Amino acid sequence: MAQAARLSGFPEWLPADRIVEERVIDLLKHTFELNGFAALHTRAVEPISALAKDGEIDKEVFAVSRLHAEPGDAKNPLGLHFDLTVPFARYVVENAGRLPFPFKRYQIQPVWRGERPQDGRYREFIQADIDIVAEDTLAEHFEVEVPLVMAQAFGELAELGVPGVRILANNRKLIEGFTRGIGLTDITAVLRCIDKLDKIGPAKVGELLAAQAGADESQQRRLLEFARIESTTGAFAEEVRALGVSDPLLDEGLESLSRLLDAANRQQPGVVVAQLKIARGLDYYTGSVYETQLIGHEALGSVASGGRYDSLASTGKRTFPGVGMSLGVSRLMSRLVGRDRMVEASRGVPTAVLVAVTDDAARDEAVDVAARLRARGIPVDVAPAASRFGKQIKFAERRGIPFVWFLDGETGHEVKDIRSGEQVSADPQLWTPPAEDLWPTVRSVSRD
Amino acid sequence: MAQAARLSGFPEWLPADRIVEERVIDLLKHTFELNGFAALHTRAVEPISALAKDGEIDKEVFAVSRLHAEPGDAKNPLGLHFDLTVPFARYVVENAGRLPFPFKRYQIQPVWRGERPQDGRYREFIQADIDIVAEDTLAEHFEVEVPLVMAQAFGELAELGVPGVRILANNRKLIEGFTRGIGLTDITAVLRCIDKLDKIGPAKVGELLAAQAGADESQQRRLLEFARIESTTGAFAEEVRALGVSDPLLDEGLESLSRLLDAANRQQPGVVVAQLKIARGLDYYTGSVYETQLIGHEALGSVASGGRYDSLASTGKRTFPGVGMSLGVSRLMSRLVGRDRMVEASRGVPTAVLVAVTDDAARDEAVDVAARLRARGIPVDVAPAASRFGKQIKFAERRGIPFVWFLDGETGHEVKDIRSGEQVSADPQLWTPPAEDLWPTVRSVSRD
Known part of the structure; x- marks a missing residue:
């Protein structure tokens, strides 16, 4: 009936x-909920018109249409969402009257982009987004909260063996004000050039700045010095001021980013780093912007990005500013269980105990024992076929099930830890596996 | 940026x-895992050729294509999966060498069908599937296990206020053998007629049986008597035998369904009912078939269906028989929170405690208190803006947050239960809300 057909860019x-992925998702959910974010789930499709920005579609959108399409269908062509921000913005507008603002939500779902699959980049991938959206005005402290909730989430993931992160922060006002302060007007061009720093280096960026933004040597030098600034404390502000540029928007940006760094350092010292070259998606961000490096895996690209947008959504009368970040679960997985195999689950099945069946007549009793253990919260399976001792152990071993239960041991019911070989009498109403064996655990792959 | 655009058939x-839906999903996951089913997640798209059966697509498939398509794309047109069985079968074939058989998996994901949206029927909906797939042969006891795991899952859901269920079981062999035993040969035609019983009644089915399957009056009568049989015990077998029809396949079916009923009654008395008119999707089922009625909501249609298929997947050399059921999470939700509003969450946010901020200078301290409470597993939010007492209470009330924490009560830190008005001294390192207030609870909507 089914034929194998792997599709590039659609990881499974x-x-x-999958146990690792579910554990990652569970920890994210738990962290987001501890911080008051409500779970949302939106449909996978949006009108193509909503996926286009100013009529232009800059993401590689997958269009969706009924095979047995009817004439009316063409009026409202649909596409798969390429992120969780567009559907969330639409949801906010649609339900504005029924949501309490400021509204904090998280959303963990697949998104689709028809891009060329590459290392850590897929066509279908899971993202975990948090956003805080307000009505009319959004207090600055939310720009502190969002990256720190993400940092806290990565702190939880570290317990699974996920490497530490560095959250890089910048502020659009700062780079915009600086550009203006040195006498340049084409801010978009400057951003586009600075964005290439890591790829082509400062010398070529200087040339580009001259060619595309009309920057003279002094302007180039100051922009490059500016873009080199990086600090885990508010010290970056002094470095910027030492460049002798003055502009009201620059001051606003410096103060805002300083407050972010101060608050971050008070709450989670060192995790947020001001990095003034961060330019990400600056066409719709209007305040803080964030990227996240997985330490030791910088080449993977950002694993959690976002920022503040003053107009996430609007209804004409009302405007909804927001701030959010999006964590790439699948991108993270490409390292955790993909190429680098950093973490692994202790077993591939939930099962902690296999109840052996040595004789088909004993299946009913085995099923009863399993039910009694499950009633006490222990994941149990019953051997699929009656067979001799060795085959039952092998069955458990192949799946990593740590315990095998025998109905007919020397002392009656007995349970064997197949790793140590220890076998003891056991009562199905009383026996419990050690806590660390109850459910699969996820841990670092040791590199000894 | 975003405009509201509700799409019929895409519930949000x-x-x-969503808290109700997540709780439903969590309980399903937990039940499935207690029973040894491993979690899987497959991609949303399959080649259209895999969604077609014998070249024919009988489900309303949504086709997927890149807006910026390249010439090569057309070679392998894709569609959104319309169930979780097709992707699972493909996954089994693709990973056969790396899966231990018998392999038990569950999968909870959206599926898409371009059908006309109706009560309880959507275009995008979440299904929760369990399947057990074996290599070459699948023991009959798995046909008992699957409906009983579903029954156990509904048993858990009952604690949320979900009505009880009746799992209707039949066996394809039984109806096929009976048809043959009364001398008819076009089994598909008979099945098609019997399937209409609930819609058009016995008299018209009799006429249809004559016209389409060539049944004489005695054959019609016996088929209608057969189809009327229903029993919660093995007693149905006597009723069938009393119709005086004999056929080896009929005997096999009777014995198999009797064993299912016996085992079900031993484990969960009364939940499984033999109902001999159940004919569902008999083109690929080969043994047991199941449907599930939500008691008191029979018009909703089956909320969990499935059966045994002797050839779920095959690689040419190897065959993988399976048995499974699919629970309609969204269909269930259409009653739980939709039309009938049977259950509700105690609040719409995870938050148990709001830390009040009466003065902006105190925000840092409020954030610290929140962090200390969260470190002990309590979901906390900090008031978004400094404001007077009454406004903070109102903020919590609007969201259903039960507790408000004050930094500057008469005795220092104090926490107020805003439902009772009781306010007590509290230490952020020690105070814990009552267990029932810690996370949102889901409960029956009382109809007083």
Whole structure:
């Protein structure tokens, strides 16, 4: 009936790796909920018109249409969402009267982009977004909260063996004000040039700045010095001021980013770094912007990005400013269980105990024992076929099930830890596996 | 930026209702895992050729194509999966060498069908599937296990206020053998007629049986008597035998369904009912078939269906028989929070405690208190703006947050239960809300 057909860019994991992914998702959910974010789930499709920005579609959108289309269908062509921000913005507008603002939500779902698949970049991938959206005005402290909730989430993930992160922060006002302060007007051009720093280096960026933004040597030098600034404390502000540029928007940006760094350092010292070359998606961000490096895996690109947008959504009368970040679960997975195999699940099945069946007549009793153990919250499976001792152990071993239960041991019911070989009498109403064996655990792959 | 655009057939819930859906999903996951089913997640798209059966597409498939398509794309047109069985079968074939058989998996994901939206029927909806797939042969006891795991899942859901269920079971062999035993040969035609019983009644089905399957009056009568049989015990077998029809396949079916009923009654008395008119999708089922009625909501249609298929997947050399059921999460939600509003969440945010900020200078301290409470697993939010007492209470009230924390009560830190008005001294390192207030709870809507 079914034929195998792998599709490039559509990752699927084996059961043990899906356990890792589910654990990642559970920890994210838990962290987001501890911080008051409500879970949302939106449909996978949006009108193509909503996925286009100013009529232009700059993301590679997958269009969706009924095979047995009817004439009316063409009026409202649909596409798969390429992020979770567009559907969230639409949801906010649609339900504005029924949501309490400021509204904090998280959303963990697949998104689709028809881009060329590459290392850590897929065509279908799971994102975990948090956003805070307000009505009319959004207090600055939310720009502190969002990256720190993400930092807290990565702190939780570290317990699974996920490497640490560095959250890089910048502020659009700062770079915009600086550009203006040195006498340049084409801010978009400057941003586009600075964005290439990591790829082509400062010398070529200087040339580009001259060619595309009309920057003279002094302006080039100051922009490059500006873009080199990086600090885990408010010290970056002094470095910027030392460049001798003055502009009201620059001051606003410096103060805002300083407050972000101060608050971050008070709450989670060192995790947020001001990096003034961060230019990301500056066409719709209007305040803080964030990127996140997985330490030791910088080449992977940002694993959590976002920023503040003063107009996430609007209804004509009302405007909804927001701030949010999007964590790339699948991108993270490309390292955790993909190429680098950093973490693994202790087993590929939930099962902690296999109840052996040595004789088909004993299946009913085995099923009863399993039910009694499950009633006490223990994940149990019953051997699929009656067979001799060795085959039952092998069955458990192949799946990583740590315990095998025998109905007919020397002392009656007995349970065997197949790793140590220890076998003890056990009562199905009383026996419990050690806590660390109850459910699969996720841990660092040791590199000894 | 975003405009509201509701799409018929693509349900989205408000935050409090999403809490209900998440709780439903969590309980399903937990039940499936207790029973040894491993979590899987497959991609949303399949080649259209895999969604077609024998070249024919009988489901309303949504085709997917890149807006910026390249010439090569057309070779392998894609569609959104319309169920979770097709992707699972493909996954089994693709990963056969790396999966331990018998392999038990569950999968909870959206599926898409371009059908006309109706009560309880959507174009995008979440299904929760369990399947057990074996290599070459699948033991009959798995046909008992699957409906009983579903029954157990509904048992858990009952604690949220979900009505009880009746799992209707039949066996394809039984109806096929009976048809043959009374001397008819066009089994598909008979099945098609019997399937219409509930819609058009026995008299018209009799006429149809004559016209389409060539049944004489005695054959019609016996088929209608057969189809009327229903029993919660193995007693149905006697009723069938009393019709005086004999056929080896009929005997096999009777014995198999009797064993299912016996085992079900031993484990969960009364939940499984033999109902011999159940004919569902008999083109690929080969043994047990199941449907599930939500008691008191029979008109909704089956909320969990499935059966045994002897050839879920095959690689040419190897065959993978399976048995599974699919629970309609969204269809269930259409009653739980939709039309009938049977259950509700105690609040629409995860937050148990709001830390009040009466003065902006105190925000840092409020943030610290929130962090200390969260470190002990309590979901907390900090008031978004400094304001007077009454406004903070109102903010919590609007969201259903039960507790408000004050930094500057008469005795220092104090926490107020805004429902009772009781306000007590509290230490952020020690105070814990009552267990029932810690996270949102989901409960029956009382109809007083």
